[in-house]
Amino acid sequence: MTEHEEWEKLTESLSPLRADDYYPENGGGTAFWKSLREAPDARAELEAIRDEGERLLSSPAEELTYSLFSLFAVQGSRLEYERVYFEKRRRLNTFAFLSLLEPDSETYEAALWDAIWAICSEFTWCLPAHVDANRPVSETIDLFSAETGFALAELSLLLGGRLPEPLRVRIAELVDERLFRPFLEKGPFHWEELTNNWSAVCAGSMGSAALLLMEEMQDHARLARILEKTERSMSFYLQGFGEDGACPEGLGYWNYGFGYFVYYADLLLKRTRGQRDWFREDKVRRIAGFQQKSFMGGRLVANFSDTLPYGSVHRGLSHYLAARYAGVETPPASLHADYREDHCSRWAPALRNLIWRDRAAAGAEEWQDGDFVFEDAGWLISRFTAAGEAFGFAAKGGHNGESHNHNDLGHFMLAGGGKFFLSDLGCGEYTRDYFGEARYRYDCNGSQGHSVPIIDGCYQQEGTERSATVVRCETSEEVCRLDLELSGAYEDGNLRSFERRWVWNKTDLPSLSLRDEFRFTEAPERLTERFVTLIRPEVAGSGLLRLAGGDMLMLELHYDPKRLEADVRERTYRDHYGKDTVWYALDFRVRQPETDLGVDFLFKFVTQ
Structure with missing residues (x-):
């Protein structure tokens, strides 16, 4: 039959x-x-x-x-x-x-x-x-x-x-x-x-x-x-x-x-x-x-x-x-x-x-803590509670040919106390161009609006062939680690490899260390690390930016000022409801690019 x-x-x-x-x-x-x-x-x-x-x-x-x-x-x-x-x-x-x-x-x-x-x-x-x-x-x-x-x-x-x-x-x-x-x-x-x-x-x-x-x-x-x-x-x-x-x-x-x-x-x-x-x-x-x-x-x-x-x-x-x-x-x-x-x-x-509401069902005040690895999607999402606050870290690999795609391989977010400190802009206003050839000129869709590097002035490219490879992924009660190989995201014949490594330390007040390792055939002219936030940053000292999320919680961004020159740029995009929204590009330009180089950052939650 x-x-x-x-x-x-x-x-x-x-x-x-x-x-x-x-x-x-x-x-x-x-x-x-x-x-x-x-x-x-x-x-x-x-x-x-x-x-x-x-x-x-x-x-x-x-x-x-x-x-x-x-x-x-x-x-x-x-x-x-x-x-x-x-x-x-x-x-x-x-x-x-x-x-x-x-x-x-x-x-x-x-x-x-x-x-x-x-x-x-x-x-x-x-x-x-x-x-x-x-x-x-x-x-x-x-x-x-x-x-x-x-x-x-x-x-x-x-x-x-x-x-x-x-x-x-x-x-x-x-x-x-x-x-x-x-x-x-x-x-x-x-x-x-x-x-x-x-x-x-x-x-x-x-x-x-x-x-x-x-x-x-x-x-x-x-x-x-x-x-x-x-x-x-x-x-x-x-x-x-x-x-x-x-x-x-x-x-x-x-x-x-x-x-x-x-x-x-x-x-x-x-x-x-x-x-x-x-x-x-x-x-x-x-x-x-x-x-x-x-x-x-x-x-x-x-x-x-x-x-x-x-x-x-x-x-x-x-x-x-x-x-x-x-x-x-x-x-x-x-x-x-x-x-x-x-x-x-x-x-x-x-x-x-x-x-379908279950009147007898009483959910907890918060979802259970956990580290969630999505092997096929190439995502890691970690959520845990410490010092009376909920903290979260999320990072992604995958490829740049997904449905409703953003060019965002290696992008990540940090949250604490009910606020995003490092953000994803999410979906913009849906227009004809938004789903057309101009899609990646929108900051919320192109890699320029994500926490990923700009290599020799080039952004990431779209397509399923632009993919990330998970090199290592480990989770435990104290630490999560994710390593991605991301060179395939960029159309740059000079880039031999680009590995990004996150170590998420789940202490009483958590911290995230980030290391990017680049290998080029020849030293690039320019290399800029970019991070995305909706919070206006404060310069708190040499090699230190601070994002104040209100109340008592802040995020410190530590970097080496001898190797990196910091620049903060205010930008706007139109959100899903057509409202102009301010965001900040935290750019760190490598002062002396080399054929083989590593760049380190530390993101640390602190209280005022």
């Missing part, structure tokens, strides 16, 4: 999903929302949703005009259209939750019907940045069109008979027209074989919507085809992870891509009554443990790639994974994402933050 025949046979026997499949047994939706409404531990969360409801009721809904849609083609900017687009999803989510929590409220219900109507009336559910000039808009499926279809399909099921029939019919028509038919008849789409978040979100949303809406016997053949294609894309998605479970795209895209993988896998498990279970895969279990290893103390995240420096957790996804896998920790309550935090206003995680 072929794989397609197996799917057809399986779908013939499937019973439709019911709203009660979403809720705890012996309860149902009415009992769940009543219980949640009265739960003391949910008070703050529900208050945020109600506050949003009041704000939105007093604000006129904006429309997605052609002028907004055309801005990306004209000037390459995305934020103007996306602000209105995501606010419409915020209206949908907020009034859906309030209608479920307050089923007798005619005000919330009317606002919800208007929100659904408005989204059903959009010219396209795709973002302008994702519209392909070589494909009709009506045949385009992107992340957000797939998410929108999934959200509407899920609402149709959860609202049941409350949803007016014209809206129910229109949702089914549009999801079929904008998602199912193009997926089955107008593919393949570029994302079907991607090994990043796109395959998980697009295919996962597609498969989930089909599991929710295709419930009649005559639908089983189309459902079988959609699930077969979805499963294939999910296999490609998992190929983007090594056996170590690390997400090279960073924690933000783990939440996004792996989240949608889990939402789909859960619905598939439910509708097949356990016959198809992705959660049995060892690789999925290892990926599930990535989140807890990514934090460097408090909300600080090892934010390699296009990831924000301060992270939070989706409580629902986190509790679901902790309940399923023994090695996954329940996250600290202080890290739970606020309802308003997701500027994209995604329905699927917001819903599961409410229905």
Whole structure:
């Protein structure tokens, strides 16, 4: 029997999903929302949703005009259209939750019907940045069109008979027209074989919507085809992870891509009554443990790639994974994402933050200390607590051809007391150029904005062939050591080798020693060591810079002034939300470059 025949046979026997499949047994939706409404531990969360409801009721809904849609083609900017687009999803989510929590409220219900109507009336559910000039808009499926279809399909099921029939019919028509038919008849789409978040979100949303809406016997053949294609894309998605479970795209895209993988896998498990279970895969279990290893103390995240420096957790996804896998920790309550935090206003995680929350789960105040080595990704992340503070160190190898790539081989971060002292700028403002040929001119993407050397005026180059080699990696209770060979990152025929060595001493107040060893065929004209920080440095003496993080904790940077000339440069970049942000390049120019040379630095935490 072929794989397609197996799917057809399986779908013939499937019973439709019911709203009660979403809720705890012996309860149902009415009992769940009543219980949640009265739960003391949910008070703050529900208050945020109600506050949003009041704000939105007093604000006129904006429309997605052609002028907004055309801005990306004209000037390459995305934020103007996306602000209105995501606010419409915020209206949908907020009034859906309030209608479920307050089923007798005619005000919330009317606002919800208007929100659904408005989204059903959009010219396209795709973002302008994702519209392909070589494909009709009506045949385009992107992340957000797939998410929108999934959200509407899920609402149709959860609202049941409350949803007016014209809206129910229109949702089914549009999801079929904008998602199912193009997926089955107008593919393949570029994302079907991607090994990043796109395959998980697009295919996962597609498969989930089909599991929710295709419930009649005559639908089983189309459902079988959609699930077969979805499963294939999910296999490609998992190929983007090594056996170590690390997400090279960073924690933000783990939440996004792996989240949608889990939402789909859960619905598939439910509708097949356990016959198809992705959660049995060892690789999925290892990926599930990535989140807890990514934090460097408090909300600080090892934010390699296009990831924000301060992270939070989706409580629902986190509790679901902790309940399923023994090695996954329940996250600290202080890290739970606020309802308003997701500027994209995604329905699927917001819903599961409410229905998957484990009210009995009490996470510790902080993740457990640990040293985490990701052999496939070439990362080392160390987190430990000393003198009442959390400290973190993270360094990376890998290659410069990763999804959402930054040219950052040998880059590292240092954190203590809830602040970054040496930083990664993370993701900048997404524009046309940001994902185009100009990508590495942005400081947050090019090596000029990372803590790596500038060799003879040259920055690192992009490409999978630009890779690092792990020479040595050792961890113990007292010390972590990582040695990387990094010459392959640079297009410099004169550079014979470049080895970077970190020794992270986990004492009461930790320190990090860094040694770079270079070998050239001929002595270079220039060699500059660069470190990145958001803290304005102070010159504290000869060979000493000091970064004051506030309160009592500081980081001292020790260097040899006879061999190195220090220079501090203030620079700016536009962050992910379009805000100009100041950062400082700490440059140390080698006074007399030689064919063989070593450069040493000591980073030492001290108190004032």
